Amino acid sequence: DGGITQSPKYLFRKEGQNVTLSCEQNLNHDAMYWYRQDPGQGLRLIYYSQIVNDFQKGDIAEGYSVSREKKESFPLTVTSAQKNPTAFYLCASSIPGPTEAFFGQGTRLTVV
């Protein structure tokens, strides 16, 4: 079945560590996105990529990094520079243009 998969579902990070969240899709979508969701708040765009080997900063890119070496994969690294990383992270993919975005099930990151 086609879909978008995020892993892990839950992730714990010690202060000062970098962690990488995985996002893989087999929908053959060109565009992929990372959003952050905080309790009671909407989705804020971290990074997006409209094509392989290219990505752009979203509204809250500081403290995060991404890569897009393959069409299927768009991993997000939360670096130690991100001061408040505890949140629910959602990955999405779509065909570029006004169309439905498909979301993964999310990764909940907690700093311990």
Place this chain on the structure above:
Amino acid sequence: GEDVEQSLFLSVREGDSSVINCTYTDSSSTYLYWYKQEPGAGLQLLTYIFSNMDMKQDQRLTVLLNKKDKHLSLRIADTQTGDSAIYFCAADNAGNMLTFGGGTRLMVKP
């Protein structure tokens, strides 16, 4: 940039209709979307409306768009406990990016 606003919370009784409202600021938005998020999960597209339409009906869902006022609403008829979730309004904007509202938490009481 685009701003999308929603009320935070709505509580209804099972069997009643729910109406979730949304306002947006970018009049050039071409498509407007409603997504549903269940606890601990990603977002699922419920429905969408093209900006040259006033209304779209899909089974129990009715979307109304007032383009002049930049107001979008989602009506759920015969609301069930399984409809309890967070509902996000989203608008596309320049560059075909989606801007999401803050989400409306719908609670359905039996």
